[in-house]
Amino acid sequence: VQGGRDRLRIAIQKSGRLADPARALLTSCGLSWRESRDRLFCYGESLPIDLLLVRDDDIPGLIRDGVCDLGVVGRNVLAEQDIALRRDQGASAFREWRSLGFGGCRLSIAIPETWEWSGAAQLAGLRIATSYPAILGDWLREQGVDAGVVELSGSVEIAPKLGQADAICDLVSSGATLAANQLKPTVTLLESEAVLAGPVKPFEDSRAALAELLLRRLDGVLRMRH
Ligand code: PRP
Ligand code: ZN
Ligand code: MG
Known part of the structure; x- marks a missing residue:
C-alpha cells in the first residue's frame, strides 16, 4: 500500500478493545469502506479516507514513518513511545489530536493483595514488571525511587507469581485481571483512553482539507455523545 497525498489513511487496532469502537466512531463520522480480502485494508468509499488494521503498538511508528496519517x-x-522517541531522537513525531471518550483505563502500580501500601518509597529496591518501561522509568525518577524495571511485552500480571518481579505497572480497566492474580492497584501513573493521534506538523497537501473535514465531523459526533 503506497502513501498517497490525496487520500487520508487512518490506522486502527485490528482486534482488541479499541477495534470495534474505533470503527463505529469513524462510521458515525460518515465514513464507509470496501474491505480487502485479507481485511487489513479498508478502502474509503464515501470519502477518500482509508483504514489500515494493525496492532495498536505499531500505530505511533506508522504515523512517525508517514505510512499512516x-x-x-x-x-x-502513544505516551510510552513518545517518551522513548524524545529520548532517542530529541523530538516528538506524533501527538494527541483528540481524546475520544472510550477505552478508559489507568496505568497503575499494582502490588500483592497482602501488602500494605505506604507510598512510592516502598518500591525502592524492588523489581517492577511492565510493558511501559519509559513511563515507569520517568515516574520512578520523579519520585526519586530506585527500582528495577523488568520489561515484558504481555502477561505482566503473572510476573509476581513467577518470581520474575515483586510488583507490576500495567493497565487497569475493570480490575478483574489484577484480582484474578491476587494483586491490587495502588498509585496511578496515567489516566488513559482512546485518542486520535496524528503528526506534530499539519499536513501541507490535500490531506489537510480532508483531516479538517474529519475533525469537524468528529467534534460534532463527540459533542452529541457527551
Ligand atoms: C490490559 C492489561 C490487563 C487488562 C486489564 O490488557 O494489560 O491485562 O487489560 O483489564 P481489566 O482490569 O479489565 O481486567 P489488554 O487486554 O487491554 O491488552 P494487551 O493484550 O495489550 O495486554
Ligand atoms: Zn497491545
Ligand atoms: Mg493484557
Whole structure:
C-alpha cells in the first residue's frame, strides 16, 4: 500500500478493545469502506479516507514513518513511545489530536493483595514488571525511587507469581485481571483512553482539507455523545 497525498489513511487496532469502537466512531463520522480480502485494508468509499488494521503498538511508528496519517490508539501506547522517541531522537513525531471518550483505563502500580501500601518509597529496591518501561522509568525518577524495571511485552500480571518481579505497572480497566492474580492497584501513573493521534506538523497537501473535514465531523459526533 503506497502513501498517497490525496487520500487520508487512518490506522486502527485490528482486534482488541479499541477495534470495534474505533470503527463505529469513524462510521458515525460518515465514513464507509470496501474491505480487502485479507481485511487489513479498508478502502474509503464515501470519502477518500482509508483504514489500515494493525496492532495498536505499531500505530505511533506508522504515523512517525508517514505510512499512516492518523491513528486511533490508547494514550498509554502513544505516551510510552513518545517518551522513548524524545529520548532517542530529541523530538516528538506524533501527538494527541483528540481524546475520544472510550477505552478508559489507568496505568497503575499494582502490588500483592497482602501488602500494605505506604507510598512510592516502598518500591525502592524492588523489581517492577511492565510493558511501559519509559513511563515507569520517568515516574520512578520523579519520585526519586530506585527500582528495577523488568520489561515484558504481555502477561505482566503473572510476573509476581513467577518470581520474575515483586510488583507490576500495567493497565487497569475493570480490575478483574489484577484480582484474578491476587494483586491490587495502588498509585496511578496515567489516566488513559482512546485518542486520535496524528503528526506534530499539519499536513501541507490535500490531506489537510480532508483531516479538517474529519475533525469537524468528529467534534460534532463527540459533542452529541457527551
Ligand atoms: C490490559 C492489561 C490487563 C487488562 C486489564 O490488557 O494489560 O491485562 O487489560 O483489564 P481489566 O482490569 O479489565 O481486567 P489488554 O487486554 O487491554 O491488552 P494487551 O493484550 O495489550 O495486554
Ligand atoms: Zn497491545
Ligand atoms: Mg493484557
